[in-house]
Amino acid sequence: xxxxxxxxxxxxxxxxxxxxxxxxxxxxxxxxxxxxxxxxxxxxxxxxxxxxxxxxxxxxxxxxxxxxxxxxxxxxxxxxxxxxxxxxxxxxxxxxxxxxxxxxxxxxxxxxxxxxxxxxxxxxxxxxxxxxxxxxxxxxxxxxxxxxxxxxxxxxxxxxxxxxxxxxxxxxxxxxxxxxxxxxxxxxxxxxxxxxxxxxxxxxxxxxxxxxxxxxxxxxxxxxxxxxxxxxx
Ligand code: URA
Numbered sequence: 001x002x003x004x005x006x007x008x009x010x011x012x013x014x015x016x017x018x019x020x021x022x023x024x025x026x027x028x029x030x031x032x033x034x035x036x037x038x039x040x041x042x043x044x045x046x047x048x049x050x051x052x053x054x055x056x057x058x059x060x061x062x063x064x065x066x067x068x069x070x071x072x073x074x075x076x077x078x079x080x081x082x083x084x085x086x087x088x089x090x091x092x093x094x095x096x097x098x099x100x101x102x103x104x105x106x107x108x109x110x111x112x113x114x115x116x117x118x119x120x121x122x123x124x125x126x127x128x129x130x131x132x133x134x135x136x137x138x139x140x141x142x143x144x145x146x147x148x149x150x151x152x153x154x155x156x157x158x159x160x161x162x163x164x165x166x167x168x169x170x171x172x173x174x175x176x177x178x179x180x181x182x183x184x185x186x187x188x189x190x191x192x193x194x195x196x197x198x199x200x201x202x203x204x205x206x207x208x209x210x211x212x213x214x215x216x217x218x219x220x221x222x223x224x225x226x227x228x229x230x231x232x233x
Contacts, residue, residue, distance in 0.1 A: 129205060139198060
């Protein structure tokens with residue numbers, strides 16, 4: 001790759017600041033000062049800026065325990081963004097794999113590997129996402145049996161043309177529902193409960209496929225292991 005791009009990929013410099021650093025003679029390739037931005041460098045070259053060796057980072061895969069009042073959006077808005085919680089170089093390059101609402105807590109995966117992200121979120125892959133929803137109204141008896149059936153059959157949500165994929169509803173207590181979805185539509189959990197006349201007052205995502213939060217506390221994150229990444233190969 002071009003040297004200016006290599007610098008932009010491995011430091012906080014933009015392409016134009018990288019070019020300026022090159023012109024100032026701050027960059028060495030294999031020990032010799034190089035000033036031309038178009039110089040090609042590869043994995044075998046030793047590149048240094050201001051005496052610091054630089055290395056390309058590979059694709060990255062992270063899980064985060066998202067607290068409430070943190071946004072999955074890439075743009076800066078009212079709330080801190082999930083990438084603001086991740087203390088990795090160039091964390092803003094990581095994209096959430098499917099978004100949680102600002103008030104939803106729980107497991108968010110982030111990566112800069114677009115293909116992996118697609119594999120995790122594609123409904124065709126039928127990757128199970130388990131949510132814990134707190135409901136405003138108790139759900140039991142015949143109403144619960146009806147909800148279980150409607151969720152399992154798939155339901156038409158307002159403004160949509162395709163029914164939801166079969167989902168599994170289990171009540172953990174009168175107001176605590178565990179819902180397993182195999183897709184990720186906009187506000188899906190809240191809209192499904194609204195469609196049966198209830199209201200979600202709190203929502204938490206416990207797991208995505210075989211990945212769950214384990215001991216990660218709200219706001220904490222960790223990189224996935226190679227084995228975890230390969231679960232979605
Ligand atoms: N469904 C919702 O309604 N909200 C979320 O954040 C995730 C799934």
